[in-house]
Amino acid sequence: MDKLFRKDAFNYHALGRPGKIEVVPTKPYSTQRDLSLAYTPGVADPCLAIEKTPEDVYKYTAKGNLVAVISNGTAVLGLGNIGAEAGKPVMEGKGLLFKIFADVDVFDIEVDETDIDKFIETVKAISPTFGGINLEDIKAPECFEIERRLKEELNIPIMHDDQHGTAIITSAGLLNALEIVGKKIEDIKIVVNGAGAASISCTQLYMRLGAKRENIIMLDSRGVLHKDRTDLNETKKQFVTDKPVHTLKEAIKGADVFLGLSVGGILKKDMLLSMAKKPIVFALANPTPEIAYDVAMEIRDDIVMATGRSDYPNQINNVLGFPFIFRGALDVRATEINEEMKLAASKALAKLAKEPVPEEVNIAFKVANLNFGRDYIIPKPTDPRLIETVAPAVAKAAIDSGVAQKTIDNWSAYREELRKRLGLSNPLMRQMKAACKRNPKRIVLTDAQD
Structure with a gap:
């Protein structure tokens, strides 16, 4: 900085x-x-x-x-x-x-x-x-x-x-990354480096999406959470393994997915090279990722990578989740935010990334044409469709799972109400504003007063 x-x-x-x-x-x-x-x-x-x-x-x-x-x-x-x-x-x-x-x-x-x-x-x-x-x-x-x-x-x-915010956003990214590399979540080997609150929640949500417990290895600052360790608290004990691995270098061999919520620079070049074909790497340590984006892309041309930084593709940013999750929960007066609502948010985000990207998003990130693929697996925070996509998905999940105290009968009207909250109800005006921002002009009004 x-x-x-x-x-x-x-x-x-x-x-x-x-x-x-x-x-x-x-x-x-x-x-x-x-x-x-x-x-x-x-x-x-x-x-x-x-x-x-x-x-x-x-x-x-x-x-x-x-x-x-x-x-x-x-x-x-x-x-x-x-x-x-x-x-x-x-x-x-x-x-x-x-x-x-x-x-x-x-x-x-x-x-x-x-x-x-x-x-x-x-x-x-x-x-x-x-x-x-x-x-x-x-x-x-x-x-x-x-x-x-x-x-x-x-x-x-x-x-x-x-x-849960990190878990919801990374789950959306993981679903799309797996689709791109052609792998199934129930088959992949996952290495989670970091055993704090976010890592635990991410791992739990991945398992709800279909990842198998026996295919997950988690590490803290002392190494693999192994059954022979005596220094683990009750939360970490949920994720112990009996596999003959104790270090990140040993655990990462053949892994399909690396989730880093730890410290910068810990994932070395040789470790990345030892991962399976078409690896997925979420290096989320900030401001320095577990492995530098440029380095990872240079040594693995088959990688799908995300970081916590806005200056690289695929930023994992919690602002994609919490505002809209609470919006949907409040609007149906939910008594809790349950697993069904979290999964609904993840799946809604994953689906939105596959839709055509509005021009104002391209302008905000100074790109010509964002499209679903290796460099775009998760929506951008400036996407105006987030509120009308994620909030209704969360609200519907709350209703369907029985924790909503209010119901919504007209979903089209609800989405329009959400757009109006942010002044997004006129798509033509949004397009005009985006066009003006892309190619600004100076206007002179010769007869104007004041």
Whole structure:
């Protein structure tokens, strides 16, 4: 990261109004009557209605479109345990992404508590405010218990995005990569380097898609999770192997898929060369992947590769998932985000990557014509169709799996409503804007005033 970029990052957060989000009124407030309706005495009637019928909280308040982004700052990005307050810029950033991609409102909540029981009690105590909870940047293994217990004890959608977001997006990429290389998920050998929250969740979702447990080898910083190790916690013990391998170099031989959620540079050239024909490599360490993209492409011309970086093809970016997953869950008032909803999101993303790419996406990424293939296995974050593709898939899965408290009868109308949320309802205007951006012109109005 160069000095100029770091300076820009400080200025971005500090100049003008500090931070990245604000609260904006949604009702008139210009007259005395407006104010008396917004607060006392007018507010009393909705309060009494909610007391009588708790479900009316969704009718009279913003709860149905409000998500809490909650963290204790124990695992913030690649920065580690920097504390709750230091993690606030990340949580505000998450709120910004929720809003601009899916029109979901967010309060970021930084909880200065590392005790599991106290953290859970705090979240439970404030949960009536929110329609959903996005847990963020909580270290493993505590994050597993925190999410599990909150899901058991609350009846609103809850998701730890660091776990499930990465799993959902990589699953979509994996499905498409396997189609490109002509392999079946039940046959492939998978090596997962890293045994943190995201790695565990990815592996579990791959198995739900059809990967076989006996074909998966997972490693942590000390090597393969082997049955002869005595230092493994209960979460890691789920993925032990009895195969005669103990190092990444041994495990990677003949592997079809490498998933890296670990450290940069750990996958060496000889290891990549030892993988099976047409290997799939997801090197997601940031900012330095487990193997450099250029190096991997140079030594294997049959590879399908993804990274966590936007300057290479096939970026695995969680923003492809969480805004739209919560959008769909909120819109049917789901009581949880279950496995069926996660799988639906993955499959919707995989399918979207095979559709013709809108011109505004080509312009945003300065390419002529993106097409499904080795360099395009996952949609781009700027694709305007994401909200109308992923959110309905998640909502339908919630309905079909019995966790939705509302139903949707007219799916075409729902998709149009989603487009309107982001101002995307006029495809002709979108095409015109894209054309103007591709070939900008200067217009002179000779008789214009002001």
